Amino acid sequence: MKNVCIFAHRGSKGTHPENTLSAFEEALRSGADGIELDVHLTKDGELAVIHDETIDRTTTLSGYVKDYTAEELKMADAGVKFSPSFKNEKIPLLKEVFQWASGTSLIINVELKNDKFPYAGLEEKVIELIRGYSYEKRVILSSFNHESISIAQKIAPEIESALLFEGLPVNFEEVLKTKQGAGFHPALAALTKEITAKAQTLGCKVRPYTANLESDIIYLLELGVEGLFTDFPARAIRLASKFQEGKN
Template identity: 60%
Template structure:
C-alpha cells in the first residue's frame, strides 16, 4: 500500500474550496504525491482552473466560463460558499498554479474540460504553458473527450496522456489497445481487480477517481492501482502510509 501514489482531487477538495490555491497548498502540506485539477477557457482565451462549465455551484456569481473574460472571473469569490473562512479566494489561472508548483516536488494531472464545450485551442494553450515552465515530465493530461487525447498526442507526444472514463464500456480493453496511451483513469466505483489487471497488462498506469473512505482506499491499493485520487489527501496518507 505504501507504493500507491496519492493525488489530491481538485486539491484537498474535502477540506478546502475545490480547485483554489488554498486547496492546492493544503494538498502539498498533506504529503500528497500529486494534484489533479480541471481547466476551462475564458472568452478571452485564458486557461482557468474550475471544474464546472458555469460559476454557479462553487462561486458567488453565475454564468458560463466560456462567456466570461478573465477580468470577470477574477471578480468572483470561489471560497466563501465552502466556508466564510475562505472568503476572498479566487479562481486561479493555470499560469498562476504553475508559478506556484513548478519548483515543488509534486506531479500534476491537468484534466481538460472539453467534453461538453469545444474550447478552441485549449490543447495548444495548455501545452504552451507546460513547456514554458518545463513541466513536461511531471504532467499528465487527461480528458473524457478521447478525440482531444488524440489531438494532444499529435501536438505533444512527449507529454503523458490519460483516458478518463465515467461508465466503463464493455469493450474497454479494445479501446485501451487501440488508443495506446499511458494512463487509464476509470471511476473507482465498480472498479474490480480484474479490470485493473487487464489494463496493467497493456502497460497502463491505473489511477481511479475517487476514494474518500479508508476501506475504499485500501481496497483499491490491494487491486494494484498506481494512484488513488481523493478529496482527502491527508486521510489517504494516514491510511496508506502510516
C-alpha cells in the same frame, strides 16, 4: 511493494474550496504526490482552473466560464460558499498554479474539460504553457473526451496522458489499445481486480477516482493500483503508509 501515487482531487477538496490555491497548498502540506485540477477556456482565451462549465456552484457569480474574461472571473469569490473562513479566494488561472508549483515537486494532473463544450485550441494552449514551464515530465493530461487526448498525444507525445471513464464500455480494452501509452482513470465504482489486471497487462497505469472512504482507499491499495484520486489526501497518505508497513 510499490508506492501508490496520491493525487489531491481538485486540491484538498474535502477540507478546502476546490480548485483554489489554498486547496493546492493544503495538498502540498499534507504530503500528496500530486494535485488534480480542471481547465476551461475563458472568453479571452485564458486557461481558468475550475471544474464546472458554469461558475454558479462554487462562486458568488453565475454563468458560463466561456462567457467571462479572465479579469471578470477574478471578481468571483471562489471560497466563501465552502466556508466564510475562505472568503475572497479567487478562481486561479493555470499559469498561476504552474507558477506556484514551481517551488514544489508535485505531479499535476490537468483535466481538459472539453467534454461538454469543444473549446477550440484547448490542447494547444495547455501544452504551450506546460512547455513554457518545462513541466513535460510533471504533468498528466486527462479527459473524458478521448479525441482530445488523441490531439494531445499527437502534439506532445512526450507528455503523459490518460483516459477518463465514468462508466466502462464493454470494449474498454480496445479503447485503451487505440490510445497507446495512455493511463487508465476509471471511476472507483467501475473498478474490479480483473479490470485492473487487464489494464495493467496493456501497460496502462491505473489511477481511479475518487476514493474518500477508508474502505475504498484500502480496497484500491489491495488492488495494486498505480495511483488514486482523493478529496482527503492526508487520510489516503496515512492509510497508504500503514498498508505498506503491513506488507513489508
